[in-house]
Amino acid sequence: MHGPALWQQLQSCALVIERVLKGASATQVLDDVRADWRPGVQSLSYVVMRHLGTAQALRQFLAPKAPKPAADALLLTALALLVDERQRYDPHTLVNQAVEAAKKQRSTLPLASFINGCLRRCLREQAALMGQVMQQPQARWNHPAWWIARLQHEQPEHWETILQANNQQAPMVLRVNRRHLSRDAYLAQLQEAGIDAWPQDEHGVMLLKPRPVSEIPGFVQGQVSVQDTAAQLAAPLLLQGMNLGSSSRVLDACAAPGGKTAHLLELCDAPVTALEIDAQRAEKITQGLQRLGLKAEVITADAANTDSWWDGELFDAMLVDAPCTASGIVKRHPDVRWLRRETDIAQLAAQQSRLLQALWPLLKPGGRLLYCTCSVFRAEGQDQIDAFLTHNTQARLLPSPGHLMPVLGVDAPKLTDNPQDVHDGFYYALLEKVRA
Ligand SMILES: C[S@@+](CC[C@H](N)C(=O)[O-])C[C@H]1O[C@@H](n2cnc3c(N)ncnc32)[C@H](O)[C@@H]1O
Structure with missing residues (x-):
């Protein structure tokens, strides 16, 4: 059986890009791609999302007035693949196939010659055009300008390495x-x-x-x-030195899809209550645990609304893997950077704070709470915990990893020789409730 022709892959990929640019998550959009094409379309669209800043700047240069969304997405797809340093396709074949893709679809057909013109000019003048557009941070780093500026401010020594790491394929x-x-x-x-x-x-x-x-x-x-190496730190960190048995109680407050719930159950015999606000996602916890031969009490509820689910018994240990911008897992989800708005950070930080405030009273004196997010932004990590410690005098910070950046201690060029140092960005703070 033959796979799809390149023009068909480009067409499917452009549809993914069009929908991501309208705010849909790539995972959700890729679910609608026919199953036998999905792996190829996913890998192509991930390459495009890793080069979208450059492609957008080039398109802006070649056509200051953006064409209609479907044609724009196809043009951006082809431009991103033209500038991809791995040069997956011969540039002339790529341009021919992109134009073919435009001709084969009613929404893009009227703009096929416009797309052809833009792409051929890019082929002719690529070096000069790249020299111009690479002056723009968004084109240079393939992240939104606000994201780059924020990282420059928060991580003045590491921001370039972090952005470079984000543009690599996740192991x-x-x-x-x-x-x-x-x-x-x-x-x-x-x-x-x-x-x-x-x-x-x-x-x-x-x-x-x-x-x-x-x-x-x-x-x-x-x-x-x-499960990524950084995410694998959660369960051992929370359980270390706790000696929990079958009469102890462990809460995983934001549990779906259940990776960390499962790890907790693999490591200790205490019963685990797994909360998840989204019923569909909660089902994934149960399915995952079944495969592993493990069991948890899975409850669909808003963890912060404790009246709706809590039975009144305090917990020995709690994991709060709070909803966040996911700015630490951009390698794995290259759409995240294009979907987030800077205002999301404050909104998510407010949700994280609400969860911490509501759940802390449910922890036994002497018990431990591990707070984590897969974010690199301080508002969702260190700043959140600093504020919590200021207002909760019974909380003591135990030795914790703090902010783990997508690349730790190695330079990007060394990455391929040293896969041990490659992991997602995370924040971890282990808190103990001091006995009164
Ligand atoms: C970062 S993910 C958790 C990942 C999970 N711990 C794992 O390792 O597989 C955060 C989860 O929290 C859920 N969530 C968000 N707000 C919540 C709330 N108020 N109560 C319970 N779950 C919530 C989200 O739907 C999402 O599934």
Whole structure:
């Protein structure tokens, strides 16, 4: 069976880009792409989203008045792929196929010769045009200008490395289910299957090449789950030195899709209550746990509205993996940077604060709460916890990782030689409730 022609892939990819630019998440949009085309269209649209700032600046230069959204998305798709440093396609073939894609669709057909003209001019004058547009931060870094400015302010020494890391492809990391086998036993299994992999922290394994979960040894049997190295820090951090048993109570307050709930259950025998506000997402927790042979009490509720779900028994340990901008997982979700608005940060910080305030009274004296977000912005991390500590004198900050940036301690060019240092951006603060 033949795969789609390049023009068909470009057409599907442009549709993804058009909808993302209108505010839809790429994951949601990709669900509508026919299943056998999805992996190819996803990988192509991710490349485009990683070059969208440059493509938008070029399009602005070539055509100051943007064409209608469908034609604009196709033009941006082709421009992004033309400037992609990996040059996946011969530039002339790419232009021909983009024009073919325009001709084959009613919404873009009238603009096919306009698209042709823009792309051919780009081919002729690419070096000069790039020299011009790369002066603009959004084109240079492929992130919105407000995002770049914020990082420059908050991370004056690391902002360039963080942005560079965000534009790379995320590695695939697995978490080994300790209840089934050890990390080293699983690594041996991978070696036998001829799959190159490295150990990561306590329970992690990084694969040299990402692959569908159906091709991962032991996945269906619940031996492993997909989870980034930074996210794998949560459960051990919360549980370390706590000695929780079957009579203890653990709360995972923002649990879906359930990666950290599962890790908690893999590591301790305490019952876990998993809360999730979104009923559809809550189902994913149960499905994931079934695959791993684990069980939690899954409740659909607003965690901050404690009257609606709490039975009055205090918790020994709580994980608050709060909703956030997801600015730390841009490598994995390249659409995030184009979907967020700067005003989202304050709105999300208010939700995070509401969750912390509402849940803290439910923690036993001597108990621990781990607050985390997959954000690199201080308002959702350090500033949030500083404010909380100021207003809650019973809260003590225990040694915690704080802000983990997408790249830690290595320069971007070294990344491919040193996969151990590649992880998502996260914030972690471990709080203890001081006994009165
Ligand atoms: C960062 S995700 C959690 C990821 C999860 N801990 C994991 O590791 O798989 C945050 C989750 O919190 C949920 N959420 C947002 N506001 C909530 C609230 N007030 N109460 C409970 N869940 C909430 C979101 O729907 C989302 O699924």
